[in-house]
Amino acid sequence: xxxxxxxxxxxxxxxxxxxxxxxxxxxxxxxxxxxxxxxxxxxxxxxxxxxxxxxxxxxxxxxxxxxxxxxxxxxxxxxxxxxxxxxxxxxxxxxxxxxxxxxxxxxxxxxxxxxxxxxxxxxxxxxxxxxxxxxxxxxxxxxxxxxxxxxxxxxxxxxxxxxxxxxxxxxxxxxxxxxxxxxxxxxxxxxxxxxxxxxxxxxxxxxxxxxxxxxxxxxxxxxxxxxxxxxxxxxxxxxxxxxxxxxxxxxxxxxxxxxxxxxxxxxxxxxxxxxxxxxxxxxxxxxxxxxxxxxxxxxxxxxxxxxxxxxxxxxxxxxxxxxxxxxxxxxxxxxxxxxxxxxxxxxxxxxxxxxxxxxxxxxxxxxxxxxxxxxxxxxxxxxxxxxxxxxxxxxxxxxxxxxxxxxxxxxxxxxxxxxxxxxxxxxxxxxxxxxxxxxxxxxxxxxxxxxxxxxxxxxxxxxxxxxxxxxxxxxxxxxxxxxxxxxxxxxxxxxxxxxxxxxxxxxxxxxxxxxxxxxxxxxxxx
Amino acid sequence: xxxxxxxxxxxxxxxxxxxxxxxxxxxxxxxxxxxxxxxxxxxxxxxxxxxxxxxxxxxxxxxxxxxxxxxxxxxxxxxxxxxxxxxxxxxxxxxxxxxxxxxxxxxxxxxxxxxxxxxxxxxxxxxxxxxxxxxxxxxxxxxxxxxxxxxxxxxxxxxxxxxxxxxxxxxxxxxxxxxxxxxxxxxxxxxxxxxxxxxxxxxxxxxxxxxxxx
Numbered sequence: 001x002x003x004x005x006x007x008x009x010x011x012x013x014x015x016x017x018x019x020x021x022x023x024x025x026x027x028x029x030x031x032x033x034x035x036x037x038x039x040x041x042x043x044x045x046x047x048x049x050x051x052x053x054x055x056x057x058x059x060x061x062x063x064x065x066x067x068x069x070x071x072x073x074x075x076x077x078x079x080x081x082x083x084x085x086x087x088x089x090x091x092x093x094x095x096x097x098x099x100x101x102x103x104x105x106x107x108x109x110x111x112x113x114x115x116x117x118x119x120x121x122x123x124x125x126x127x128x129x130x131x132x133x134x135x136x137x138x139x140x141x142x143x144x145x146x147x148x149x150x151x152x153x154x155x156x157x158x159x160x161x162x163x164x165x166x167x168x169x170x171x172x173x174x175x176x177x178x179x180x181x182x183x184x185x186x187x188x189x190x191x192x193x194x195x196x197x198x199x200x201x202x203x204x205x206x207x208x209x210x211x212x213x214x215x216x217x218x219x220x221x222x223x224x225x226x227x228x229x230x231x232x233x234x235x236x237x238x239x240x241x242x243x244x245x246x247x248x249x250x251x252x253x254x255x256x257x258x259x260x261x262x263x264x265x266x267x268x269x270x271x272x273x274x275x276x277x278x279x280x281x282x283x284x285x286x287x288x289x290x291x292x293x294x295x296x297x298x299x300x301x302x303x304x305x306x307x308x309x310x311x312x313x314x315x316x317x318x319x320x321x322x323x324x325x326x327x328x329x330x331x332x333x334x335x336x337x338x339x340x341x342x343x344x345x346x347x348x349x350x351x352x353x354x355x356x357x358x359x360x361x362x363x364x365x366x367x368x369x370x371x372x373x374x375x376x377x378x379x380x381x382x383x384x385x386x387x388x389x390x391x392x393x394x395x396x397x398x399x400x401x402x403x404x405x406x407x408x409x410x411x412x413x414x415x416x417x418x419x420x421x422x423x424x425x426x427x428x429x430x431x432x433x434x435x436x437x438x439x440x441x442x443x444x445x446x447x448x449x450x451x452x453x454x455x456x457x458x459x460x461x462x463x464x465x466x467x468x469x470x471x472x473x474x475x476x477x478x479x480x481x482x483x484x485x486x487x488x489x490x491x492x493x494x495x496x497x498x499x500x501x502x503x504x505x506x507x508x509x510x511x512x513x514x515x516x517x518x519x520x521x522x523x524x525x526x
Numbered sequence: 527x528x529x530x531x532x533x534x535x536x537x538x539x540x541x542x543x544x545x546x547x548x549x550x551x552x553x554x555x556x557x558x559x560x561x562x563x564x565x566x567x568x569x570x571x572x573x574x575x576x577x578x579x580x581x582x583x584x585x586x587x588x589x590x591x592x593x594x595x596x597x598x599x600x601x602x603x604x605x606x607x608x609x610x611x612x613x614x615x616x617x618x619x620x621x622x623x624x625x626x627x628x629x630x631x632x633x634x635x636x637x638x639x640x641x642x643x644x645x646x647x648x649x650x651x652x653x654x655x656x657x658x659x660x661x662x663x664x665x666x667x668x669x670x671x672x673x674x675x676x677x678x679x680x681x682x683x684x685x686x687x688x689x690x691x692x693x694x695x696x697x698x699x700x701x702x703x704x705x706x707x708x709x710x711x712x713x714x715x716x717x718x719x720x721x722x723x724x725x726x727x728x729x730x731x732x733x734x735x736x737x738x739x740x
Binding site: 155159195218219220221232238392393394396400401407408419423424427484487 | 566567568569572574576578580581582583584586588590592633635642664667668669670671672673674675676681682683684685686687691693694
């Protein structure tokens with residue numbers, strides 16, 4: 001008998017990074033690493049579940065910038081080369097460690113891993129990762145939801161409401177382009193909600209979104225069932241609250257499963273460990289040492305002492321952790337059922353990239369967890385829409401403005417280190433609306449191109465990733481440069497229109513480099 | 527408000543939030559290497575008039591502004607001699623907070639509690655003991671940090687089915703059906719079920735068609 005419903009949600013997002021002016025650009029590797037370590041391993045595991053007739057349901061957000069990159073020929077050609085280089089390094093590592101080397105087995109493991117990934121990419125996925133998502137979306141195993149067009153932090157863009165409307169409208173258009181259907185749900189960028197956002201969602205046909213727990217508990221009125229049933233906003237959009245307990249078990253830096261000593265150590269990588277001349281062809285072209293994905297140690301303990309990673313032991317550990325997670329959810333829903341008049345749900349959202357990149361064994365854990373759920377029949381994995389079908393009647397609550405960021409509000413995206421961007425973002429949005437209105441009836445081809453590119457530059461500047469990375473100080477310079485680049489490009493395009501002299505070569509370059517959303521129509525800002 | 531409902535609401539937030547997007551995975555992907563210095567330039571100012579208010583958290587708000595040369599000139603305003611006065615108000619025009627500045631282009635992180643309120647900020651200057659307003663910001667709704675348990679008379683539920691939405695209000699009259707709003711909801715569902723059965727009896731083919739067309 002089903003005692004409770006589990007709603008797993010994976011948020012898949014990377015900012016739009018494309019540098020056709022370079023053969024090898026470090027930040028493009030964010031995408032390549034995510035495909036190799038997260039998206040493909042997850043899709044492989046889902047395929048395996050399907051072949052083993054295991055029931056599973058999963059909600060996955062594929063953000064518009066990620067979908068655009070996965071569908072970009074230039075980037076996918078580069079990814080193919082990236083995979084070839086990984087296999088080449090795998091061959092070299094097998095040779096290097098062949099004789100009496102404690103790393104011999106693990107080198108073989110990586111060579112096999114990259115060969116299998118290349119094979120899955122070229123065969124099942126037909127060189128397009130989106131094909132894998134479409135396959136399970138069409139079969140009904142996964143519900144793909146959208147996100148803000150460029151993951152803009154909506155509460156801080158809402159000074160100009162049109163800016164928020166366009167983030168949502170373009171996201172819906174992008175979803176239709178890549179998945180041939182209207183999205184039913186949305187992952188609000190950073191789960192950030194503000195009062196009135198639900199009306200814009202409603203106008204765009206969105207049926208549900210996800211918020212952090214305090215959005216519901218501090219909502220007006222307080223959600224009577226907490227995060228264990230959805231609520232309807234004043235505009236009748238369902239909001240699902242994140243369950244802290246299940247999130248913490250996977251995500252906590254202190255107590256989460258990924259910190260188990262048998263799992264692969266994230267930081268030790270041959271890109272940093274091996275002789276410089278040997279590894280040079282596989283690190284950054286300027287000689288900067290970077291992660292290669294060849295990591296030979298397990299976490300081992302809390303000191304710098306590390307032992308060799310054993311994939312088989314780690315795999316067995318994922319079964320243990322899947323059983324533990326299942327047991328805890330079972331106890332959780334049993335307790336909740338005693339307090340509620342309906343079957344409770346537990347919503348567990350995670351960054352998709354957590355599974356595979358940070359937690360190398362994450363996709364194996366998910367695979368084992370779905371098997372546990374299927375085997376026991378006490379929990380049932382479902383999507384938010386499934387729950388709404390079963391329970392169409394829910395309390396009306398106006399959610400509290402909030403986000404899932406540190407401290408629960410907007411601090412991460414607005415503080416002394418990144419506040420300077422908002423003056424420009426708001427000014428650009430106002431200018432865009434004004435130009436869109438002034439040129440609403442233009443038929444001049446290059447003027448339309450210029451206005452469309454202005455829209456792209458504005459949307460790209462609005463990405464919340466830049467403000468986030470400025471705060472965490474991990475890619476500050478790149479984020480500052482990217483923000484300034486889009487502001488500058490936008491203003492150059494404005495100048496062209498104001499001076500009535502369009503520099504076609506410059507416009508063409510902007511279109512080539514910042515090529516996101518080939519369908520965009522600037523009139524969306526009217 | 528039932529004790530169980532209070533327990534559930536509080537349980538939703540009882541666990542400390544130490545695992546949120548501060549640990550976004552992209553943060554582990556991004557590692558800075560030496561970059562070429564960007565040579566793009568962006569404007570220091572726009573020489574326009576604007577005043578904007580943004581919420582940061584429950585006790586911090588960010589304000590930025592710019593006054594054009596022409597606006598200063600029109601009011602014969604010399605910021606080296608006179609200050610700009612900023613006043614935060616709610617929608618009933620109650621003054622909640624004030625500060626001054628001598629910058630025509632500026633920003634300020636304001637630390638103050640404005641619990642669950644609609645507020646805006648206006649900027650101006652004092653002349654002849656009168657406040658002359660120059661600019662007014664957008665209105666924002668501030669955060670709530672309190673529980674707001676619904677009173678019996680204002681608990682609202684929504685029922686959404688394909689093609690229709692029903693709003694169900696709990697009133698004292700409804701509560702005669704039982705001890706909690708849940709009883710009322712159950713009763714409404716039961717009645718709705720009866721009406722569905724009636725609908726099926728009257729026109730089962732139409733009903734079936736609507737469902738299968740999804």
